[in-house]
Amino acid sequence: MHDSPISATPYEVLGVGATAGEDELRRAYRRMLRETHPDTGGDPARFHAVQVAWERIGTPSARAAYDRGGTASSGGGPGAQPWAAPPARPPRQDSRPTARSYGHPGGWSRERYLVLMREWAGRGVSIGDPYDASLVRSAPRDLRRLLANALSEEATARSLASLGIGFTVWHDVATEAAGHGAPPKLDHIVLGPTGLFAVQSEDWGGVVRTRRGELVGEVLAGEKPVHELSMRARAISRAARVKFTGLLLVVPDDAALDSPEVLGRSRGAVTALVQQSRLPGVMRDGLPGAARIGGTELFEVRTRLQAAVTFV
Template sequence: MPESPAQVTPYQVLGVAPTVDHDELRRAYRRKLRETHPDTGGDAVRFAAVQRAWQKVGDPADRAAYDRGASSPSGSAAWPTDGSSSTWASGSGSTSRQQHTRPRARLYGHPGGAARETYLRLIREWAGRGPDLPDPYDPALVRSAPLEIRLTLAKAIAEEETSVVLADLGIGFTVWNDVDPGRDEDKIDHVVLGPTGLYALRSEDRGGSVSVSRGEVTGENFGDREQPIRSLVRSARALGRSARVKFTGVAIIVPDGSLDSEFEEVGRARSPEAFVLGRSRLPHFLRAGSADTPIVGGTESFEVRTRLQAAVRFV
């Protein structure tokens, strides 16, 4: 699986530019080892990250492979470098190209579309090449771009990967992607209607660990003033008012492994309820609902779907 463009590069971990020679890279590695070693008061997590970084670029051959797009000393690709088949370039996960023999969920809108457009604009402006930039998804280019730009691409990929999971839920579900809730609120990445209710989802990938603190999502590369859950609740309420529907819950979807428990209930005091969960938990969550979630009947579901179809606007 391709590594996230939001993840820090080995060069960033070691505190050097990607263009340094091998001797300077080795000196930076030894310096970081001394700074982070647990026996001398350092941090074990950072110490392990320094070692992993050196494994990727410490050997000249491995470093050359990494700079071409490989993610490990074995030479396995960090992401496809062929733009015609690359997940990053094509705008859809590889599983979405597989043949499906059973009915899939109804999907509307373009997942990740707005984020990809933003990424393409930013990367072209930063590179100074405008529309003539040959490959905006070139691994070396992406890795050298500022964090803000890489996070935008990671956001697009996260939305696309979530949409692949949602498509496999089956014919009992309807999904609207990249929805504008109106009232100048942030967009809703995915609006999902199914037997357990109506949910607003936000897909995130900040390239590191995620936790829940004081009713909000926190972690690496989240801003101090960011409020992803509160923002999503406001957007869901705005759309609910315009469509005359009520959301059952909202959820922040994060990459598997980034959340320790893989599922966090933020609190039932909210309306709608709020959750944070790993992407692989999403199908079970939407099919089972929470403990007190009633099953939505066919007539009620049809009415909600009709109202949403009339009210939904895409970004």
């Protein structure tokens, strides 16, 4: 259970309401331990989630901190903003050159979140802090999903920046190839010596698995992420006259059981599911079977993308 706007709350994991008393909470915890323990045939992932949930709300002090919007370890209190927008220019930790970057990662998702949050709250209702933890947790899943994706896109952008000057990255690239209800964009395009990658950053608030080259899982609600990514990449390929060598779906570390997991090929590009922390290594090493780009070709692909890319 990772800390995300769309993750199940500790109360939901334990199967109780947010107003449950201490005795009810303790009984629920013990019941869920029995039901999920691997030794009795339970799911190890659910068993771990139950333990994490208890750490967050199992004591009066931890529960009070969580209910205020923080955690006991982080010293959360009134006004805590675990999902607030990052500073426009995060402070640099070293002087090494970063990857060249264009666009605003997470910008479209955050903007949509803010607009729809105000619509959901209602006309004339004043929202002091749209990132207040209690407000976010009470919002509909679609709203929380937008914020979760914005955070995921921002995390990916930070990882990609660490690749160095040999890589070029475009964020929030406009495309008309999105499916019904999907964002009209490709989250990231990455060009470097190991290839040209179309990258989508996703957070569904739970574990996803793979089957026959596509992602599956209860949290997906019928979505087909690999197909959607392929369609977006195809639209960019046509507009810029370039050929992607890799298509990556990046998810939080505990949302994937293995990483990188190669899913197959789509129009010649190797598709893979990648955990967030493994992304820089995948970019530097490349994907098995994916073509590399170098020399004059690298310069030509960058020039074509610079001329064709537009942003949402």
